[in-house]
Amino acid sequence: MTSRPIGKDVPRVDGWAKATGAALYTDDLSLPGMLHGALLRSPVPHARIAHLDTRRAAALPGVKAVVVGSDLPAVKYGNWRLVPTTQDELALARGRVRFVGDEVAAVAAVDRDTAEEALALIRVEYEPLPAVFDLDAAMAAGAPVLHEATPDNVSVTRKIAFGDLEAGFGASDYVREDTFTVQAVSHAYLEPCATLAQADDLGRITLWTSTQTPYIVQCLLASTLGLRENEVRVVKPAVGGGFGGKMELRPWDVCAAFIARRTGKPVKFALSREEELATGRRRHPMRLRSRVGFKRDGTLMAKDLQVLLEGGAYNSMGPTATFLVGNFGAMLYRYPAYRYAGAHVYTNHAPAGAMRGFGAPQALFATETQMNMAAEALGIDPIELRLKNAMRPGDEIPDVATVGTCGFAECLERVAEMSGWREKRRRGPGTGGGKGLGIGCYSFITGGVFNWFNTPYPFSAAEVRAYADGTVHLLTMASDIGQGSDTVLQQILAEELGIRMQDVQMTAGDTAMTPKGDLGTWGSRVTLMAGNAVLEAARQVKEELARMVSLRFDLNVVQEVELKDGMVRSKFRPDRGIPFAEAVAMAQKANRGKPVVGRGTYTPRDMGLVTPTFSFGAQVAEVDVDRETGVTRVTKVYTAHDCGTVLNPMAVDGQVHGCIQMGMGYALSEELVMRDGKTVNASFLDYKMPGALDMPECEAVCVETHDPRGPFGAKETGEGPISATAPAIADAVWHASGYRATGLPITAEKLLAALDGDDSIAGERRAEASCAIPDPRPRG
Amino acid sequence: MSLCKFAYHGPETLDEVLALLAEHGPAARVMAGGTDLVVKMSRGQVAPAVVIGLKRVPGLGDLRFDPVHGLELGCMTRVSDVLEHPAVAAHYPALAEAAQATATVQIRNMATIAGNLCNASPCADNAPTLIARGASVELRSPRGSRTLPLAELFRGPGQTVLAPDELLLCITVPPPRAATGFAYLSLSQRSAVDVSAVGVAAGLTLADGRVAEARIVLGAVAPTPFVATAAADALRGQRPADEAFPAAGDAPAEACSPLGDVRASAGYRRKMVAVLVRRALERATARALADGRARTARPAEVTP
């Protein structure tokens, strides 16, 4: 294998183990004497718990513990540690449940069957409270209140504003206002959540859990149990996907740890698919009202965006979503004036959380669809309209963010070429015999600079230990949850030290064994942030070894030492060098045995409010609409994207494909269908996630930029493209059929109804729906 | 999810199977591929005390074809066996279409046609075509054997006329006929791995360029596979035009009784019946016309 892995199709370091089933996920782990847990969940959307009797369950042979809310410390938790008033969750309900699935009690028993049998023996008397299931009901005067501290059910509001909005609209020749709605969808990660807790004789906890954020789980678990942070050790085993749904402390983590401490036995909880779909986190449904003004020639003048986020029963990551949707609303194009107001609204549904693209899929479905509608009205080709307004390198969102590298305009040109856009799009809508193509674009953050968790540690850290046998060990808390970051971080290290991939070993995602800290996997942050930390650590090792070779060969001080092909040598006189292993041995001896170790950290500073750097891209989807059945098949997707410098083309391709798959489900078929607070389609039979056989042909090119803030020039690629897919497909459906969707998903039935002129089924009567945020009511 | 406790038997002869069925009666379930049974057991929808596996009984999986007797599918014939068999491809393309519409490769390698029928889901993909094709089933118990037209097997969702001690032994499909074509079309939201919201089998025999006989059977739009006899009979004597039978789907769409659920509304299902019936007839017509005898000669005997 090459010793220059950067830029190559390096296969996943964990690929073999995962493909053969050897990889160990949390639910594969088992400890002697381990108990199995199960959770009792509320069957009603909103109620007071009048009476709770666990005696029969506790008496069932094999049951070792039954825990209810009053057994646990009354410590609320939530990821927004920076603003404690947003922390509104308890692991188990105390006196009140707020959604169907809210956790009420936990049982641990000698096996899973016994635990489930015990659940059935717990008697709960619910006194129903009126419930609210949509934005309007939740915000109506006199609506039932979910949390007393939030009497208007609006838990978070955020604003962004720059430029002179009035002047912008005043000078516009063409102004349009549209309302868009997007639905709740599931992360549908293949591995349902699972957790395994073990307590030592002092009550300290080791928790193996399926998480994207070991450090966050460590801190919040400690706080809920009254322990000090480092009395909890969180270990992340192999994780089967997260997509934002596994970045918080969850009730089963708390229950497992609590029961492990109480019983002295290890305790495991493993959720079922049905639990995940019916009660798990989801992408925020939103209603977005957008007003935008253009000059006759297509120049953007102003945008006014109001967004209501349906948050469900608790805040979860809602505060961040409420900000980000406004940030993404200002991306992609140069808006001389922009105003955003967003509000996060509680309802009696399972809470929404972070999900791939976080705020962008919703914001950009609105932005991009509206651009396409405006292009149609102005008689300008949608790609030309975008090129006229596209963000360029160095652009700013005043007081919020600065755009560094930006290949957006080139992405637009490339995707137009690849797809034969100018030729194919000339046809009018609905004239292509059911065929059509459409465009959507994206921009996304490469890691967040925000510190809502209020960590006092670096955002990412790495330690590199070099050994005299030629191997190195990389330690980092960064968490590969399937996206491939372990591979990329090892590539970065091997490249910098001039060694081979197989010379690198890695320990990751263990809060006791890996250097503090790491905020986890979210916001497409790992390659940039942990990557930079790895680079810094590697450079310290490199410096140390270079010193040895300089000494050994008495190199002139102007001579550069390079680490390449397993050698440490003069770049100018390659014959003057020694193998990496030998250089490490020398350094150790020269330091009286002290190991060769490098330590690196990364914390973004002075980079605005959002991110170190943004990715960009443009996507064209081709579809075939069956006019008689309403079925849309996506036949081809072209993507041109700027993810900085490509570190691993195969990994980048995988991310783009994954984004297309998820974006396609968002566009056409996925939706958690709710009725009276219950999820109607809580199984993969009826939750219509596209499968491998539904995938269109995908063609992607990278418009490479070199971002000085990324390791080797890299930016993100794991989340951005997902936001382009739904608007591109929706636009293609318009081109194919003449129907312009402003709501998702565009199911066959909805599309057919719309084409047949039946608006009631298509749900297009929302034009009058308000996105106004009511004046805050006094807080209790 | 926990399975109920049950005893598993793996008999090696048909007689042993029948003896076990006689002994345990309603407490027992036979298991073919298990792709329905195990799912239902783990959901607690059925809780048999005894499970009788069929896979060790030799010969039950045989698929036989000859031009005189037609096609015979033993009860352990897998969906993938049907899909891959050259005789099915040559003479029963609609059966292959239905098999193709069933689940995924992995499931098809386990799932049996008989299991698909005995499970009696209204949306079972293999029932409509087999019924349209005039298939019959042989039911065997220690008390003896009886043979029924397949359509008579079904009583309601999940319910058949099988007695507790009865085994569906084999499925027989009449031999292919001249100037005859069948087709199966289904509709679901995903292109694969999905339950059909609507399934339509249609077939016809042409004589002198006109419909001598037609069959239309619908899946997923009634408690049991729905045989649209009147609509099919109405086609008799018609001559397929460029767009064959533009309104042929309207009557079956009226006559069926679909439910609305999270997969599709009743109204949408009805509309789709109309579309799919027409399309299936078009495809069936093309197949029939591929046989030169369709236009000229009187086709062979027309009764099933």
Ligand SMILES: Cc1cc2nc3c(=O)[nH]c(=O)nc-3n(C[C@H](O)[C@H](O)[C@H](O)COP(=O)(O)OP(=O)(O)OC[C@H]3O[C@@H](n4cnc5c(N)ncnc54)[C@H](O)[C@@H]3O)c2cc1C
């Ligand atoms: C992921 C997935 C996707 C699926 N997709 C589809 C699909 O697209 N279309 C579709 O139609 N189905 C689908 N199915 C359902 C299922 O796979 C089929 O119905 C399959 O053909 C059942 O066959 P089996 O051999 O597995 O039956 P089993 O599960 O073994 O048996 C089913 C029932 O029939 C009874 N039974 C079986 N054989 C006999 C016999 N010889 N005599 C008497 N009783 C018998 C059993 O006791 C049981 O009650 C899907 C299932 C899964 C899990």
